[in-house]
Amino acid sequence: MLAHLPILQVIVPLLAAPFCLILRRALLVWLFALIVSGSAFLISITLLQQVLASGTISYDLGGWSPPWGIEYRIDKLSAYLLLIISAISTVVLLAARISIQKEIPADRHTLFYILYLLSLAGMLGIIATGDIFNVFVFLEISSLSAYSLIALGKDRRALWASYQYLIMGTIGATFILISIGLMYQMTGTLNMEDLSRRLPEVAQTRTLFAAFAFFIVGVCLKLAMFPLHLWLPNAYSYAPSIVTAFLAATATKVAIYLLIRFTFSVFGISFSFTALPLQTIFLLLGLLGIFVASTAAIYQENVKHLFAYSSIAQIGYMIVGYSIGTTTGLMATLLHLFNHALMKSALFLALGAVIYRIGSAQLSAFQGLGRQMPFTMAAIVVGGLSLIGVPLTVGFVSKWYLILATIENGWWPVAVLILLGSLLAIVYVWRIVETAYFKEPAASIGQVKEAPLAFLVPVWVLVAANIYFGIDTRLSIQVAQAASQSLFGVAP
Amino acid sequence: MKDLFAVVMLSGIYSLLTASFFVAMDAVDVAFTEASVGAGIFTLLMLTTITMTGRYERAARHKPTLALAVVLATGGLLIYGTLDMPYFGDPQAAAHLHVAPRYIHDSMQEIGVPNIVTSVLASYRAFDTLGEVVVIFTAGIGVLALLSVARRPEDDAEINSVNDSMHEQHLILRIVTKILIPFILLFALYVQFHGDFGPGGGFQAGMIFTAAIILYAMLFGLSTARRVISQPLIRLLTAIGVLIFGGVGVVSLLNGGNFLDYNVLSDDPVAGQHLGILLI
Numbered sequence: 001m002l003a004h005l006p007i008l009q010v011i012v013p014l015l016a017a018p019f020c021l022i023l024r025r026a027l028l029v030w031l032f033a034l035i036v037s038g039s040a041f042l043i044s045i046t047l048l049q050q051v052l053a054s055g056t057i058s059y060d061l062g063g064w065s066p067p068w069g070i071e072y073r074i075d076k077l078s079a080y081l082l083l084i085i086s087a088i089s090t091v092v093l094l095a096a097r098i099s100i101q102k103e104i105p106a107d108r109h110t111l112f113y114i115l116y117l118l119s120l121a122g123m124l125g126i127i128a129t130g131d132i133f134n135v136f137v138f139l140e141i142s143s144l145s146a147y148s149l150i151a152l153g154k155d156r157r158a159l160w161a162s163y164q165y166l167i168m169g170t171i172g173a174t175f176i177l178i179s180i181g182l183m184y185q186m187t188g189t190l191n192m193e194d195l196s197r198r199l200p201e202v203a204q205t206r207t208l209f210a211a212f213a214f215f216i217v218g219v220c221l222k223l224a225m226f227p228l229h230l231w232l233p234n235a236y237s238y239a240p241s242i243v244t245a246f247l248a249a250t251a252t253k254v255a256i257y258l259l260i261r262f263t264f265s266v267f268g269i270s271f272s273f274t275a276l277p278l279q280t281i282f283l284l285l286g287l288l289g290i291f292v293a294s295t296a297a298i299y300q301e302n303v304k305h306l307f308a309y310s311s312i313a314q315i316g317y318m319i320v321g322y323s324i325g326t327t328t329g330l331m332a333t334l335l336h337l338f339n340h341a342l343m344k345s346a347l348f349l350a351l352g353a354v355i356y357r358i359g360s361a362q363l364s365a366f367q368g369l370g371r372q373m374p375f376t377m378a379a380i381v382v383g384g385l386s387l388i389g390v391p392l393t394v395g396f397v398s399k400w401y402l403i404l405a406t407i408e409n410g411w412w413p414v415a416v417l418i419l420l421g422s423l424l425a426i427v428y429v430w431r432i433v434e435t436a437y438f439k440e441p442a443a444s445i446g447q448v449k450e451a452p453l454a455f456l457v458p459v460w461v462l463v464a465a466n467i468y469f470g471i472d473t474r475l476s477i478q479v480a481q482a483a484s485q486s487l488f489g490v491a492p
Numbered sequence: 493m494k495d496l497f498a499v500v501m502l503s504g505i506y507s508l509l510t511a512s513f514f515v516a517m518d519a520v521d522v523a524f525t526e527a528s529v530g531a532g533i534f535t536l537l538m539l540t541t542i543t544m545t546g547r548y549e550r551a552a553r554h555k556p557t558l559a560l561a562v563v564l565a566t567g568g569l570l571i572y573g574t575l576d577m578p579y580f581g582d583p584q585a586a587a588h589l590h591v592a593p594r595y596i597h598d599s600m601q602e603i604g605v606p607n608i609v610t611s612v613l614a615s616y617r618a619f620d621t622l623g624e625v626v627v628i629f630t631a632g633i634g635v636l637a638l639l640s641v642a643r644r645p646e647d648d649a650e651i652n653s654v655n656d657s658m659h660e661q662h663l664i665l666r667i668v669t670k671i672l673i674p675f676i677l678l679f680a681l682y683v684q685f686h687g688d689f690g691p692g693g694g695f696q697a698g699m700i701f702t703a704a705i706i707l708y709a710m711l712f713g714l715s716t717a718r719r720v721i722s723q724p725l726i727r728l729l730t731a732i733g734v735l736i737f738g739g740v741g742v743v744s745l746l747n748g749g750n751f752l753d754y755n756v757l758s759d760d761p762v763a764g765q766h767l768g769i770l771l772i
Contacts, residue, residue, distance in 0.1 A: 014626060021633075061619045070619045111637040118630050125623070137623030141630055148634030159638075182573055210573025 005050070006059040006072040009043045009082060010128050010138075012036055014121035017114045026109035030097045033113045037090040037120060044082040048479070051079040058130070067191035073130030076483040077334070081127045081257050084338055088249045088345050089120045094458040096242045099352045102359075103154050103240045112152060116246070119145035123254045132180050132266065133190045135258065139176065139222075142254070143169045146247055150239040161234035168221055168231040175218030176258075182211035183266075192266050203271050212275050215262055223255030225319055226289030229312045236308035237361075241352030244304065248311055249345035253337050256318055260330070264487045273325055282323035287417055289316030294424035298431070303354075304361045306428055307347055310387060313421065314340045320414065321402050327481075327488050328405035334480035335401055339386070339394035342469065346462035347383040350376050353451035353459060366432060368441025372448040375456050377436050379463045384429035386466045389422050393470040397477070496542055504535035 016036040020029045050057060051074055059072040074082070093116070104112055122142025126135050147169065151162035184190055186207055187198040202208050217228075224232040236244050263272035273279060290313045297309035314336070321333035351361055353376045358365050370377045386393035389400075399422065406415040441448075450456075469476050507530025514523035 017626075017633075018629060070617055108637050111633055114633050115630070115637065118626065118633070121626075122630075131620075133617075134620055134623065137620050137627065140627045141623060144627060144630045144634060148630075148637050151634075151638050178570070206575045207573045210569050213569060 004059075005043050005047055006057055006074050006128055007061065009040060009047065009086075010072075010121055010125045012043070013040055013117045013124065014141075017117040017121065020110060020114045020117065024110055026106065026113075027097070029110050029113045030093075033096075033117055034090070034093050036117060037086065037093050040120070040124065041083075041086040041090045044079070044086045047074055048079040048083050050074075051076055052479070052482070067189045067194040070134050071130040071191055071193070072128050073193065074128060076479060076486055077257070077260065078127045080334065080338070080479045080483055081253065082124060084253065084341050085120070085123050085127070085250045088341055089116075089246060091458045091461055092242060092246045092249070092345055092349060094461075095245075095349055095352065095455050098452060098454040099242045099356060100240060102356055103242075104152055108152065112149070112240075115145040115149050115152075116243075118142075119149060119246075123250055126254055127257055130192045131190050132183065132192060132195065132262075136173070136177055136180055139173055139258075142251070143173060143222075146243075146251060149243040149247070150235050152243070153238040153240050155238045157234070158238035161231075161238045165231040165235040168228070172218045172221030175214045175221070179211040179215035179218065182207050182214070186211070192261070195266050196268055199267060199271070209275055212267060212272070216259075216276070216278070219255055219259045219262070223252045223259065224312055224315060226285045226292065226312065226316060229289070229293070229315075232312060233305055233308040236311065236348075237302060237304040241348065241355050245345050245348035245352060248308075248348050249341040252311070252315055253341055256315075256322075256333070256337060260322070260333075260487065269488065279323045279325050282319050283414070286316045286319035286323060287414070287421075289313060289319065290418070290421040291424070294421055294428065297428045298424065300428075301363050302361050303351060303363055303366065303432060304348075306363075306432070307344065307351070310425065310428065311340075311344060313425070314344075314387070317399070317402060317418070317421070320418065321405060324405050324409055324411070326405060326409060327484050328401060328408055330484040330487065331477075331480045332398055332402040332405050334484055335476055336398035338476050338480065339398045339466075339469065342394055342462060342466050343383050343386045346379060346459060346466055347387075349455070349462060350379040350383065350459045353455040354380075356455065357448050357451055363431065363435055366435045367439040368436070369448065370433075370437035372441065373450050376451045376459065379459045380436075381429075381433060382463050382466060384432065386470070388425045388429055391470075392467065394466050394476075395470070397470055397473050401477075495548060496546075497539075500535055500538040500542065503538075504531050507531040507534065 013036050016032065020032060023029050023032060047057070056073065056075040059074075061070040061072060096113075096116070100109060100112055119142050122138045122140075122145060125138030126142065129135055129138065147162050147166045150165060151159050153159075153161075180190070183195060183199070186202045186205060187195055189195055189198060199208065221228045236248055239247070263269070263278075267275075293309045293312035293316065297306050297313065300306040300309060318333045318336050318340070321329045321331075321336060323329070324332075354366070354369065354373065355361055357373065358369075382393065386395035389395040389398075399418065403415045403418055406412075406418065451459075507526055511523045511527040511531065514526060
């Protein structure tokens with residue numbers, strides 16, 4: 001059975017989703033979904049071990065050898081991403097049952113879990129596959145389910161937010177599809193491995209240039225890079241808390257994975273970094289993204305909005321790391337990917353707990369919460385410190401490597417700007433801390449109890465991970481380094 | 493364009509033209525789908541919506557210059573990209589020389605289905621097709637999750653009375669539809685089961701089925717249609733549809749092959765392939 005792990009990773013959640021429709025009872029479905037997501041997590045651990053021990057795994061679907069059939073290809077980068085996503089999904093799902101009780105009408109709970117599993121399966125499928133058309137198919141699965149999950153939000157504005165996301169996301173997906181079509185036309189293959197061998201022959205053609213440009217714009221829409229981020233804040237804010245915690249930690253990460261996978265493994269490094277002035281554009285947009293989004297975050301009155309803008313800023317850091325174009329830079333991006341997933345899932349889940357108790361995420365409602373919900377607020381504080389990049393949290397590790405990478409390249413001004421960006425993070429995190437700990441509770445709210453254990457356990461698991469991986473960095477750094485080296489072709 | 497009716501009609505025409513493009517490129521299956529979805533069901537649904545919302549758009553508050561510029565830039569890039577493309581129908585083009593020859597020459601021996609497109613869709617790249625099935629399933633679940641509002645009985649009564657008065661007026665339409673529906677359903681079944689050998693297959697057949705059902709619902713009222721097709725049954729059917737497809741894959745997995753490897757389904761590989769495709 002071990003040989004089938006790559007496909008099981010994806011089809012377990014994929015087929016579990018329709019099966020939920022037969023189970024029907026929401027509690028059963030929740031348990032079932034939890035088991036499914038947990039087993040996906042176990043599979044991803046085994047896969048990572050296999051990949052680290054014996055190198056890239058290739059799996060031919062239907063027994064047809066690539067490029068005729070579809071190939072699943074797990075290398076270090078994809079195993080790393082699979083682990084992040086299935087882990088976050090499992091932890092977030094722990095809190096799902098209690099959180100959606102207050103946010104989603106009871107008759108839709110089953111449908112919620114189905115969409116959740118589909119979204120998970122879609123993202124895992126994008127990462128595991130080695131075939132570019134298969135990427136598109138799974139991109140559709142994950143985005144369609146994400147749109148519907150967001151639209152399930154209690155606030156009516158969720159519908160509009162989801163619609164905006166749908167339009168922007170569909171444009172992005174169509175651009176990616178155009179690019180895939182053009183590439184097929186020029187090479188006659190859809191397999192990534194095969195493409196990377198055949199694309200250099202046609203590297204000079206204008207068609208391939210157009211394919212590249214369409215892909216970059218499409219994927220940047222999906223990952224909400226700075227000028228194309230407009231869909232993100234509302235989508236995250238009005239979605240149900242669980243959905244926000246899940247998507248914020250995973251969806252944009254998958255898009256970044258796609259960017260890295262296509263530019264490094266499909267188009268090839270030499271083409272990607274010379275066809276367009278990609279490094280300069282990404283560096284500028286990344287930095288602009290950090291500053292504009294962090295500043296916007298400072299002025300938000302809704303904490304969900306605040307963290308959504310902060311997500312855009314964090315994506316900016318990843319883009320900067322990517323644009324440096326060195327092994328260390330890419331490694332910083334990968335590390336930040338992992339770390340940001342931990343931070344944001346912890347933060348949004350803790351926010352979910354607050355919303356569960358007081359029914360609002362307005363900053364004004366946080367007054368005095370430091371004393372009334374000490375454990376939840378402490379989690380938010382730790383998450384916030386991690387966002388800033390305080391030592392002993394994961395945020396510090398990735399910022400450290402990012403700055404190291406810029407200095408290695410002699411980009412001093414960029415390093416200074418990254419530090420300045422962190423200062424902005426201090427400001428917006430401080431606003432929450434100030435309201436929660438130094439203001440008297442508003443009289444109208446009355447006594448608020450601490451969040452239930454069903455919330456506290458997953459939140460603190462994530463917070464503990466934030467601290468653990470901030471101190472013991474062996475796992476994340478080892479894998480990120482190995483992945484980025486193999487992408488640059490330095491080490492096998 | 494402010495007249496939404498014209499907009500819908502134009503988009504229907506657009507779909508039909510696209511469908512004929514697909515026919516010109518010998519992609520009959522895609523043309524089939526485009527014609528039934530784009531020109532058929534889409535137009536039908538939009539027209540129904542317009543009858544409920546009103547025919548004219550409100551004046552736009554912002555100028556579409558920026559959007560137009562983006563669209564022009566995109567179009568420009570697309571045309572720029574076509575400059576180096578191989579000529580249409582060029583037998584030397586890369587797309588015809590790499591993977592395609594094996595599909596064309598060997599699929600008959602390896603799979604035993606005369607329609608090459610079907611063998612690519614259902615066997616060589618079956619996992620993509622499973623993915624597409626799941627995409628449709630996802631869309632269905634999404635719609636259910638957003639639109640399934642708990643119905644109140646008084647609403648039903650009101651809808652019924654409106655429906656009745658409306659349907660009295662369309663006597664001819666109703667009779668013609670009644671005559672047509674059996675043929676539509678029959679045609680759908682033909683497309684479904686002939687999918688092995690000619691253009692068509694489950695997806696297109698499903699579309700034709702749906703067209704028949706929507707037509708019925710439009711002319712005879714939703715509640716009548718609901719009596720014919722119950723909602724829980726539909727839910728169960730959609731789930732089972734996806735599970736059958738996935739189940740085929742799992743069975744081949746248990747029999748020792750790779751996922752969706754039909755060769756292991758039967759002693760004779762070709763028979764196994766046939767069985768697998770038919771199940772899908």
